[in-house]
Amino acid sequence: MTVTPSTPSSALLVRGGRPYGEDVADVLIEDGTITALGAGLEAPAGAEVIQADGCVLLPGLVDLHTHLREPGGEEAETVESGSRAAARGGYTAVHAMANTTPTADTAGVVEQVARQGEAAGWCTVRPVGAVTVGLAGERLAELDAMARSRARVRVFSDDGKCVHDPVLMRRALEYVKSFDGVIAQHAQDPRLTEGAQMHEGVVSAELGLAGWPAVAEESIIARDVLLAQHVGSRLHVCHLSTAGSVDIVRWAKARGIAVTAEVTPHHLLLTDESVRGFDARYKVNPPLRTEADVHAVREGLADGTIDIVATDHAPHPRDAKDREWDRAAMGMTGLETALAVVQATMVDPGTLSWRDVARVMSETPARIGRDEDQGRPLEVGSPAHLLVWDPRPAAPVDPAEHASRSTNSPYAGTELPGRNRLTVHAGRVTVRDGALAED
Amino acid sequence: MRHFISIADLDRTEALEVLATTEHMAATQSRSIRKLPTLVGTTVVNLFFEDSTRTRISFEAAAKRLSADVINFSAKGSSVSKGESLKDTALTLQAMGADAVVVRSGSSGAAHLLAHAGWIDQPIVNAGDGAHEHPTQAMLDAFTLRRHLRPGDPRADLAGLHVVIVGDVLHSRVARSNVLLLDLLGARVTLVAPPALVPVGASAWPCEISYDLDAALAEGPDAVMMLRVQRERMVGGGFFPTAGEYARRYGLSTARAAALPEHALVLHPGPMNRGFEIAGDVADGPRSVIVEQVASGVFVRMAVLYHLLATDAREDAR
Numbered sequence A: 001m002t003v004t005p006s007t008p009s010s011a012l013l014v015r016g017g018r019p020y021g022e023d024v025a026d027v028l029i030e031d032g033t034i035t036a037l038g039a040g041l042e043a044p045a046g047a048e049v050i051q052a053d054g055c056v057l058l059p060g061l062v063d064l065h066t067h068l069r070e071p072g073g074e075e076a077e078t079v080e081s082g083s084r085a086a087a088r089g090g091y092t093a094v095h096a097m098a099n100t101t102p103t104a105d106t107a108g109v110v111e112q113v114a115r116q117g118e119a120a121g122w123c124t125v126r127p128v129g130a131v132t133v134g135l136a137g138e139r140l141a142e143l144d145a146m147a148r149s150r151a152r153v154r155v156f157s158d159d160g161k162c163v164h165d166p167v168l169m170r171r172a173l174e175y176v177k178s179f180d181g182v183i184a185q186h187a188q189d190p191r192l193t194e195g196a197q198m199h200e201g202v203v204s205a206e207l208g209l210a211g212w213p214a215v216a217e218e219s220i221i222a223r224d225v226l227l228a229q230h231v232g233s234r235l236h237v238c239h240l241s242t243a244g245s246v247d248i249v250r251w252a253k254a255r256g257i258a259v260t261a262e263v264t265p266h267h268l269l270l271t272d273e274s275v276r277g278f279d280a281r282y283k284v285n286p287p288l289r290t291e292a293d294v295h296a297v298r299e300g301l302a303d304g305t306i307d308i309v310a311t312d313h314a315p316h317p318r319d320a321k322d323r324e325w326d327r328a329a330m331g332m333t334g335l336e337t338a339l340a341v342v343q344a345t346m347v348d349p350g351t352l353s354w355r356d357v358a359r360v361m362s363e364t365p366a367r368i369g370r371d372e373d374q375g376r377p378l379e380v381g382s383p384a385h386l387l388v389w390d391p392r393p394a395a396p397v398d399p400a401e402h403a404s405r406s407t408n409s410p411y412a413g414t415e416l417p418g419r420n421r422l423t424v425h426a427g428r429v430t431v432r433d434g435a436l437a438e439d
Numbered sequence B: 001m002r003h004f005i006s007i008a009d010l011d012r013t014e015a016l017e018v019l020a021t022t023e024h025m026a027a028t029q030s031r032s033i034r035k036l037p038t039l040v041g042t043t044v045v046n047l048f049f050e051d052s053t054r055t056r057i058s059f060e061a062a063a064k065r066l067s068a069d070v071i072n073f074s075a076k077g078s079s080v081s082k083g084e085s086l087k088d089t090a091l092t093l094q095a096m097g098a099d100a101v102v103v104r105s106g107s108s109g110a111a112h113l114l115a116h117a118g119w120i121d122q123p124i125v126n127a128g129d130g131a132h133e134h135p136t137q138a139m140l141d142a143f144t145l146r147r148h149l150r151p152g153d154p155r156a157d158l159a160g161l162h163v164v165i166v167g168d169v170l171h172s173r174v175a176r177s178n179v180l181l182l183d184l185l186g187a188r189v190t191l192v193a194p195p196a197l198v199p200v201g202a203s204a205w206p207c208e209i210s211y212d213l214d215a216a217l218a219e220g221p222d223a224v225m226m227l228r229v230q231r232e233r234m235v236g237g238g239f240f241p242t243a244g245e246y247a248r249r250y251g252l253s254t255a256r257a258a259a260l261p262e263h264a265l266v267l268h269p270g271p272m273n274r275g276f277e278i279a280g281d282v283a284d285g286p287r288s289v290i291v292e293q294v295a296s297g298v299f300v301r302m303a304v305l306y307h308l309l310a311t312d313a314r315e316d317a318r
């Protein structure tokens, strides 16, 4: 049985919170829209009132990089379970990556995923289309058909694999121009990373694990920004992870190249030192890098070189992680911990304001993904996608409490700050008091 | 000592203790009755995911000379080769009542995982994990070096000695364990390899790194340890152009061995590629302690099993 979120109450008044962490203002939501915003609002008759004193109000988060695993990987996650996890994390929209079985490389598959998202109703699910048929890197998928389908795909990615062939990458960049699409590249030179297990450096040398060198990411990004410049197209860099990549993107932006970049929460927080215990929860692609890289990506996010934070939520069944390091799957869950990690790494140290967080986790990802309805300002007339975040409590992460079907969180047992009190998607409460709001 | 996973886990005192026990074990093995009753009633499982007859036989001999029962659970013809996971195998061994598990795996960290994942409670001995560590090999090398270069002093460390380790460092667990242990015991270590076979990041190791074997040998080292060039792991290739070019630059030829100081030893963990990384005459020559390394291997493994299991046995008796 599919449990759907609660039906919208006629009106919802969020009282006493701080939009963008700034001045206190009440927010009134009626019929899926913000209808009033200001001090001392009256609750209409029958309205649900949420007290949000001390909490931050943000536009609903938008994830440009989510693996929902359905179709084909339902043991790890489904559209239903993944979008519930998204709601718990404060997300009102996710972009579901194409590396499913079958691959999301046809209008049929992307429409199915979009439909399942709508049926689940926990957040907006925007399918990402594969760039190449079967992610094989050999010939372009029918990008135009996916763009014109009911799923209105605008983001295309072979994520999990790199579009390595430079001619194919060029053609893809050119092709998506006709429908304002973007190619989101998983930048990884396959030859430089054959058998790669972790970041290549001091720790890999010691542990005897095959290295995933920074240059394998940086060389692809360098090539791709030049290709994007040459053909005048839009490029998005997935999960940028190295200091060198930040430099290259900074250089490209200074030249006016239309490139955007994302960083994951785990690359903002964790380093390759975590691999020392051979615990495969820390195995991820691209791998955890060094302290210097963590500093560089934080700096890049702060100065706008990196545009957004995207989770790369990558659920895996327990057996895929309970193995020897080199036999374990790559990836970590992230939807339900992302905002906490961003608070810990960027807000609490004073590097980003909450307004900046709204920009990098909602507004800009919505713009890159062409989600017209998402990432809108908290103001009268905007669609009511928002969350109420209490930054004060801190608690150890317990993946057993997560709505995701998988528990491969690298933060299990780690204390992280903040708690999502309320998520509202299109005027419907999807999370209330931190719990999924079910009928 | 609960497990024996990695030289990196040991301090100097512990390393010297294991060497002292090894000396003791070696002494018992020169008697006419070599079998000791120490581990009667205990079962040691040899869990070999990777074929290594030499190492498996060495552990088996060590366990049997301490009167332990041995079960071999090895790659060929067992569930291990049919894709059974490490976890399931561990749970099986736990249920069977093994007292210690000796594990060899092609995966770095396999022994660590067995020891710490909570699947099995028994002491774990690392018989080689991927390119990570091979701690009993390093102990037997140190033991062999000490017997020859610090004779008559069973409590000595290796301070003042210079050991040159040559070859495929990148893929070598033997090199990693040896660098750590030799450094722990005060020796100076020089690694020599073609640049592509030196791991990126090895500059942080407590040793010197050289690309020039002749320059390293000209310093007059006390021992030269040749590593097996693992040609089977060179998939993806291009680490060096040809076997001939490698042998010319990095092989221990008869001429190179002849120029070593009188007392200098030649070691090799085996199995050797004769005529490639080491000339046959050198392997069989007077400086070579390669055969003795095999004997030391049994003593060291007896010592390690003793440290992990004899304490348990004593506690059980109380």
Ligand SMILES: [Zn+2]
Pocket: A159, A160, A161, A186, A238, A239, A285, A286
């Ligand atoms: Zn990716």
